[in-house]
Amino acid sequence: MTEPKNNxxxxxxxxxxxxxxxxxxxxxCPPGGAKIVVEDFSAFFDGEPVLRNINLEICExxxxxxxxxxxxxxxxxxxxxxxxxxxSANFTKTGRILLDGRDIFGSAVDVxxxxxxxxxxxAVPVPxxxxxxxxxxxxxLLSGIRSRSRLDEVVESSLRSxxxxxxxxxxxxxxxxxxxxxxxxxxxxxxxxxxxxxxxxLDEPCSGLDPVSTAKIEDALAQLRTxxxxxxxxxxxxxxxxxxDRTAFFLMGELVECGxxxxxxxxxxxxxxxxxxxxxxx
Amino acid sequence: MRLSPRIxxxxxxxxMWLLAGLTLGVLAFIIAFILWxxxxxxTWTFLTESPRAxxxxxxxLPMIVGTAWVTGLAVFIAAPIGVATAIYxxxxxxxxxxxxxxxxxxxxxxxxxxxxxxxFGFVFFVITLGMGLSIISGALTLxxxxxxxxxxxxxxxxxAVPASFRDVSFGLGSTRWQMVTQVVLRSAMPxxxxxxxxxxxxxxxxxxxxxxxAGSALGMPHTAFDSSRTLALHFYVLSREGLxxxxxxxxxxxxxxxxxxxxLAAYWLMRRFVAKxx
Amino acid sequence: xxREKIISLCLLLAALSAISGLALITAFIFKEGLPIMMRAGLxxxxxxxxxxxxxxxxxxxxxxxxxxxxxxxxMVIGVVFGLACAVLLTQFAPPRLVAVVxxxxxxxxxxxxxxxxxMxxxxxVPFIRDTLGPAMVSLHLAPDPGPGLSVLAASIVLxxxxxxxxxxxxxxxxxxxxxxxxxxxxxxxxxxxxxTHRVLLRAGRSGIVxxxxxxxxxxxxxxxxVIMVAGNTLDVPHSILAPVRTLTSNIALEMGYAAGxxxxxxxxxxxxxxxxxxxxxxxxxxxxxxxxxxxxxx
Numbered sequence: 001m002t003e004p005k006n007n008x009x010x011x012x013x014x015x016x017x018x019x020x021x022x023x024x025x026x027x028x029c030p031p032g033g034a035k036i037v038v039e040d041f042s043a044f045f046d047g048e049p050v051l052r053n054i055n056l057e058i059c060e061x062x063x064x065x066x067x068x069x070x071x072x073x074x075x076x077x078x079x080x081x082x083x084x085x086x087x088s089a090n091f092t093k094t095g096r097i098l099l100d101g102r103d104i105f106g107s108a109v110d111v112x113x114x115x116x117x118x119x120x121x122x123a124v125p126v127p128x129x130x131x132x133x134x135x136x137x138x139x140x141l142l143s144g145i146r147s148r149s150r151l152d153e154v155v156e157s158s159l160r161s162x163x164x165x166x167x168x169x170x171x172x173x174x175x176x177x178x179x180x181x182x183x184x185x186x187x188x189x190x191x192x193x194x195x196x197x198x199x200x201x202l203d204e205p206c207s208g209l210d211p212v213s214t215a216k217i218e219d220a221l222a223q224l225r226t227x228x229x230x231x232x233x234x235x236x237x238x239x240x241x242x243x244x245d246r247t248a249f250f251l252m253g254e255l256v257e258c259g260x261x262x263x264x265x266x267x268x269x270x271x272x273x274x275x276x277x278x279x280x281x282x
Numbered sequence: 283m284r285l286s287p288r289i290x291x292x293x294x295x296x297x298m299w300l301l302a303g304l305t306l307g308v309l310a311f312i313i314a315f316i317l318w319x320x321x322x323x324x325t326w327t328f329l330t331e332s333p334r335a336x337x338x339x340x341x342x343l344p345m346i347v348g349t350a351w352v353t354g355l356a357v358f359i360a361a362p363i364g365v366a367t368a369i370y371x372x373x374x375x376x377x378x379x380x381x382x383x384x385x386x387x388x389x390x391x392x393x394x395x396x397x398x399x400x401x402f403g404f405v406f407f408v409i410t411l412g413m414g415l416s417i418i419s420g421a422l423t424l425x426x427x428x429x430x431x432x433x434x435x436x437x438x439x440x441x442a443v444p445a446s447f448r449d450v451s452f453g454l455g456s457t458r459w460q461m462v463t464q465v466v467l468r469s470a471m472p473x474x475x476x477x478x479x480x481x482x483x484x485x486x487x488x489x490x491x492x493x494x495x496a497g498s499a500l501g502m503p504h505t506a507f508d509s510s511r512t513l514a515l516h517f518y519v520l521s522r523e524g525l526x527x528x529x530x531x532x533x534x535x536x537x538x539x540x541x542x543x544x545x546l547a548a549y550w551l552m553r554r555f556v557a558k559x560x
Numbered sequence: 561x562x563r564e565k566i567i568s569l570c571l572l573l574a575a576l577s578a579i580s581g582l583a584l585i586t587a588f589i590f591k592e593g594l595p596i597m598m599r600a601g602l603x604x605x606x607x608x609x610x611x612x613x614x615x616x617x618x619x620x621x622x623x624x625x626x627x628x629x630x631x632x633x634x635m636v637i638g639v640v641f642g643l644a645c646a647v648l649l650t651q652f653a654p655p656r657l658v659a660v661v662x663x664x665x666x667x668x669x670x671x672x673x674x675x676x677x678x679m680x681x682x683x684x685v686p687f688i689r690d691t692l693g694p695a696m697v698s699l700h701l702a703p704d705p706g707p708g709l710s711v712l713a714a715s716i717v718l719x720x721x722x723x724x725x726x727x728x729x730x731x732x733x734x735x736x737x738x739x740x741x742x743x744x745x746x747x748x749x750x751x752x753x754x755x756t757h758r759v760l761l762r763a764g765r766s767g768i769v770x771x772x773x774x775x776x777x778x779x780x781x782x783x784x785x786v787i788m789v790a791g792n793t794l795d796v797p798h799s800i801l802a803p804v805r806t807l808t809s810n811i812a813l814e815m816g817y818a819a820g821x822x823x824x825x826x827x828x829x830x831x832x833x834x835x836x837x838x839x840x841x842x843x844x845x846x847x848x849x850x851x852x853x854x855x856x857x858x
Contacts, residue, residue, distance in 0.1 A: 387579030395781025
């Protein structure tokens with residue numbers, strides 16, 4: 001999939017996308033409806049800044065796409081939201097990230113519980129070397145659910161939400177590694193859903209997947225939006241245009257622009273945004 | 283006259299195969315020789331009777347029991363400590379002064395000869411701690427001897443588990459300990475098992491250290507504080523004092539068969555481990 | 561949260577066991593052995609050939625010479641055979657044979673030292689006494705055939721025993737050499753053997769040196785097999801067919817009945833042994849760490 005380099009073709013492209021998007025309502029973040037508030041957040045690895053002063057709100061029940069070229073800090077931003085960056089010895093930060101009004105970096109915060117409220121799906125599916133069933137029940141077992149019937153329920157509902165149930169319902173005991181790439185990724189999505197989280201973070205979940213699998217995941221996200229706040233990092237601007245309500249554009253660690261997807265693609269406020277979208281760089 | 287590289291290579295490789303063949307030949311010969319002379323004498327009576335007349339007659343039941351006790355206790359003590367050390371080094375700390383010191387300790391311990399362990403076990407466990415020549419003294423000494431092996435193999439096994447598994451586990455809300463026990467150790471188990479099995483083999487073969495700590499009693503041990511003679515030591519005494527060649531061969535046969543079994547188990551475990559993490 | 565801290569602490573305590581064990585061993589061995597060494601005089605202890613422990617004479621020079629001789633002999637055999645196996649395993653053996661040779665060498669390492677000693681007594685010693693010894697005498701390689709229990713017998717047995725150590729560490733060293741070296745050499749038209757001895761052995765040199773030094777440490781430390789085949793006399797050996805006593809044999813043979821100063825003198829022998837091993841192991845570790853450092857720098 002190549003970005004058009006010709007200016008006129010690019011502008012036409014953007015106009016077509018905008019038409020597509022104008023037909024869908026893009027929710028604004030109502031006061032009190034912000035699930036996550038990022039306040040003056042900066043992140044550093046070995047003292048080098050990777051994110052600079054990010055101010056952003058993630059609303060309840062929306063799909064927020066994060067776009068930007070490589071090394072913009074998108075993944076670092078995502079991993080800060082569920083404090084996975086804590087695992088890196090050389091990570092430091094300033095600023096706050098509030099989940100339901102409380103700073104996730106507070107001293108009294110139970111990090112394990114936080115990560116169950118904010119689930120993450122990675123770019124490359126990582127099935128644990130166990131059966132599909134065991135992969136899915138690992139999270140719930142960690143949070144203390146023991147009853148077999150409850151676990152079975154959770155497994156089925158999360159696989160259904162990930163549009164994978166029909167394909168694997170008869171082989172839950174098989175190794176998860178036997179699934180195809182697209183199926184594995186949907187299983188990873190289901191694995192996160194089994195935690196019954198509140199926020200979903202997805203880091204380029206469809207990179208390397210065929211269009212059919214990609215479509216299935218995007219469909220799943222469209223349905224999941226009614227229950228969760230979803231943050232979707234993607235290198236594919238067309239996917240962002242298709243599959244999100246608001247979009248944020250990151251460039252070199254800064255948040256350049258954030259707003260409803262339709263207007264951002266047709267009429268970006270910042271010239272750097274339009275340059276990226278139209279493929280002048282990337 | 284300079285020979286062509288092809289010919290030189292042919293000669294060199296043939297030479298090396300000859301040397302390797304001799305090596306394997308020696309191995310095969312030793313095993314075959316011992317089994318040939320000893321297997322006919324490894325009867326049920328031999329395995330279940332106690333020795334008589336200083337070992338000239340009778341069987342080796344107390345030695346089998348003693349060896350099992352000493353080896354079992356040694357591994358029972360060393361395995362949790364060794365695996366815990368490996369977990370600490372890989373999952374709970376960063377490389378630095380402390381890890382360098384721990385590794386130095388383990389590496390040095392690995393190089394100390396068994397007779398020095400025997401001397402230490404004698405002066406520390408037998409005399410200073412007052413445990414006397416006993417199974418427990420022998421076991422504690424052997425535990426120190428096999429500890430470095432268990433640490434090293436466990437560490438390698440744990441490191442082989444992909445980093446992405448750990449990330450996924452944390453992402454699903456696990457604590458570090460849950461991640462270690464439910465994800466890492468589960469995958470690393472066969473590799474760790476290999477180290478433990480090899481330690482069992484080393485303990486069974488050990489003579490110098492147990493001689494000075496577990497003693498040489500011929501009777502059936504009843505508690506961990508009784509002295510007991512291991513199979514390897516019994517074989518040494520029988521052959522050196524010339525007490526009974528048939529019994530010596532039979533004892534050696536048991537030892538060889540045990541080693542063969544242990545190496546087979548270790549080999550099988552290693553293959554399972556490689557299959558799991560590859 | 562606090563539970564994690566407790567777990568971390570318990571693991572740390574376990575991890576300190578190895579270094580504590582080492583400290584304890586060093587402390588007790590030195591505590592028992594050093595005083596008498598100082599009392600008898602360090603120089604006299606190490607250089608005198610008079611070992612009459614019941615009369616208060618403690619000179620361990622014959623044993624030091626014995627250990628040196630036996631170790632040197634063992635290294636000749638161990639390095640030649642061990643390196644050959646290592647090179648074969650990494651460069652020339654097809655996978656089918658590697659699957660046979662590698663476990664066999666590991667099996668060799670598992671055989672108890674007393675079994676090796678026994679085989680030495682049954683097979684090797686008579687052979688040296690009755691066949692090889694007289695042959696060497698007639699070729700003027702040795703003054704007299706000796707009793708079979710000899711430096712040569714101990715060297716051969718020890719050589720076979722340290723072979724697996726040398727092989728496995730050398731295999732690691734050779735496998736750590738970047739593939740590009742081998743491929744580059746072959747691409748220039750060299751044969752595999754030329755590649756091996758001109759490029760790979762040189763590149764893996766520090767690992768192989770570490771293997772040899774560790775093998776030396778093993779040979780110096782071996783006890784039971786040596787007791788059974790070396791003869792255990794108290795003279796400095798005058799030929800490889802002469803019987804000999806090593807530092808380790810000295811301790812193991814007399815510990816059973818030694819008392820008082822005699823026993824302390826055996827601990828002092830242990831101190832000397834301990835120091836030699838520590839020096840060897842430290843050199844080996846330093847050599848292999850330097851190799852790791854160079855690889856990283858590259």
